[in-house]
Amino acid sequence: IAAVKYAELSTRRDVDYVFSPEKVLSPKGNTAPYILYSLVRVKGILRRAGWAAGIPSELRGKPNLLSDMVYHLHRNDLDRQLGVRLLGFAIAIEDAIQTLMPSKLTAYLYSVCLLFNAFYEECEVTKATDEGLRLTRLLLVHGVRQVLEKCLDLLGIQAVETL
Template sequence: PYLQYAHARICSIFRRAGIDRASVRSVAPRLDDPRERALAMRLLRFDGAVWDALDGYQPHKLCTYLYDLASDFTSFYEHCPVLKAEDDAVRTSRLFLCDTTARVLAQGLELLGIEAPEQM
């Protein structure tokens, strides 16, 4: 449920923001805070985590990656205001990180045969 909850939380952020997630996908993220950088670096490792899980049929490696991603997102979300960011550029950048995290979580959960709910 932790991974599903993280996905649902991100979907809730976009509902509260009143914007379409696709609208932030062309943004170049600003990574001023260490938690933003940590989340971005974790996101970049998704392909490797999938290949590691496929190599040797070890799905637990993907589970571990997704858990670490959800943990990094939680830390980011607790310390980096998204909807109440200091300016629009930071807000949009953080929404980009949220959307990318949601897409990676959904894709990873789908590979494991688990639903990624938009609400819980």
């Protein structure tokens, strides 16, 4: 059901299309299986890092956390791109609401997943040797989780733990 719902919402309402079960269920492209797979991957990283319940309390209020993040985001292009994309979350929601086109939110969601999966393939997260870099990347992954879960919730699609 999530796959069909996502396919309907990701299609612009002013464009005709032919329903294709193969396309809707594909694990590649702007589909629910791809989005949900990305979320499961995000949750796996956070679980392995001990962040399944959220940001550890000992990090809250850490004095140099923000400056460490800024430093590391400027050093790695994928980290920076992902961080900037996450910052576009509110704009994506506002755009979808103002135009009454949920397809704009699904396009944003897909773009976050594409960047996250490229980031996942290229960047060490839990095994990063520099502690500041590790924390920065874990915070990015945590941000991806929040954005994916909120987008799915807004679209009326239940987030999953496993596939």
